[in-house]
Amino acid sequence: MVVGSLVNWFAARQAVKGGTSGGRYTKLEKNIPQIRRKKAWERAGEDKESWFKRKYAHIHAREKFEQVRDPFGKKKAHEDRLTMIEKRNKVQRDEHEKKFEKRSAIQGLKVNPLMEYVYGTNGVLAALQANKREYYTRVLHYGVLPRSIAKLAEDKDVKVEESDKHRLNLLTNYAVHNNVVLETKPLQPDELSHLQMCNPETGTFQYTEMVLENDYASRESRYLVNENKKFPLGVYLDEIVDPHNIGAVIRSAYFLGADFIVMSRRNCAPLSPVVSKTSSGAVELIPIFYADKPLNFFSKSQEEGGWAFVTSCLAKSDSRSTKYTRGKTLELSDLNGMCKELPVMLVVGNEGSGVRTNIKMRSDFFVEIPFGRSDVTGSETPVDSLNVSVATALLLNSLLRSSL
Template sequence: MSEQIEGRNAVLEAFRSGKCVDKLFVLDRCQDGPVRTIIREARKKDTIINFVQKERLDQLSETGAHQGVIAQVAAYEYSTVEDILEKAMEKGEAPFIFLLDDIEDPHNLGAIIRTANLAGAHGVIIPKRHAVGLTSTVAKTSAGALNYTPVAKVSNLGQTIEELKKEGMWFVCADMGGELMYNLNLTGPMGVVIGNEGEGVSRLVKEKCDFVAAIPMKGDIDSLNASVAAGILAYEVVRQRMK
């Protein structure tokens, strides 16, 4: 599936044929009929719409013929949170889910999906805004894991955590200010929360977590790559579940 679609007819057709459009870029203050129709379709599908200047569209364009609209299409279909819980139930296992708080680098997202698959997680949840979606780079970096690991996209990560707590899940996030991860009880239905590459886990999401886990670090710099942190924390959960 193409990652980027340009031009009015092509973008409108993408929406009408049911393609999953992650983001729509529209020329700011463009008021003509076809563009208004595209915006209406995008709102129906709850697609994120970015109104931008012509320079930004020219910069994004791969064809040079965007006609004021560019759609970024997901390379894979998204699942739902319910699908992920159902997968755990089918396997007869306590849910084990990765939740990613604004991961922006497609290589990090792909690597985390790969780790989630190998660690036996039932799925990955990402936010709709301020984060990378399922691009072809993510698919490639996941080394095939995207075919087996459902990824759900939600409007509000904090709210999703609250809803999953009602299902009996517990949540641990990685943060330097937390307690040493080896001292925490991470067995049972568990969500592993990994933060943005620069800022870490946002305050609102961190406040909803039951545990804040610190990964021991002995070096001269103060943080790990997001996908590496996800792997280390996830495998502590795996180790404890295996006991």
């Protein structure tokens, strides 16, 4: 402050005097010593940029890993408060959304994966009458329950529950359930090893059941005897994969008088509620067996029981099967009265490829249903065969008719 005043006074004085020689002014700062503190980089003999890089370059990186100092916990308390508010808002939002969420179509409907749901009036009635299943859980119905089903359910102590139609649709996959569904244990057919001898006088035949892998038991079963049938008649299903076809075959076999059904376990469709519905409950009324080893079943049944295996096939469809069918082909009329002479197993095959070759090799006879339209002979037509269930019904009818 004093230096500044002195400079101003000296400048004013020089102006009054008219200046120094030559008309130039002399600055007072040059004659007064300047006191200035040296900078740190100047004392170190470095330029500013180099000094700062050497001195403070590591500070920023270290701060990244150092915990922020919060000696009084104010920052943590603030963060906790914000977290609590966020959680409270989320809970309120979730509760609000639940009031307007779209309810699931099967909400409240508990389906037991270990059970199956037999549907249809005839199927449910037959299942309760036959009593072949291990146990029954409940009968679900919509509207008036048929009196016969209600009486059987009461006798067997089966719970009866009234339900809505939508739930029944879900349980049956929108099938035609006739407003009644039975929750029950699935059918468990016996494992058949092979067939044995028959006794026409008593109307019984023997068979060997596979209890365990290497444990067998001999069983006896009755069969139907009438004027056209002295020996038993069975139907073997080989690789039929459509459950509707299996149900239709079982229904025809039961209605026409066949005694039992044998199915290849690994290739056929299972005995599902669809089969029960299509068979109109016949799956509960006719004995059904599984054969895990078909070739062994054929061979031993022929050797020990004298059973004749008649296979349905199209002789003209596969030239390779000619060597198996040569000398063994029967006309449809040749089947008439066969069940009066010997026990018969009718073999029917897959909807597309028919009976497998290894099964044909072990068959005793072959039969083909003739094509009845002579006007298209020699020309290609998409309708060149019958449905397996229809063909089975025709063959069974021929076997069960007496010869003329």
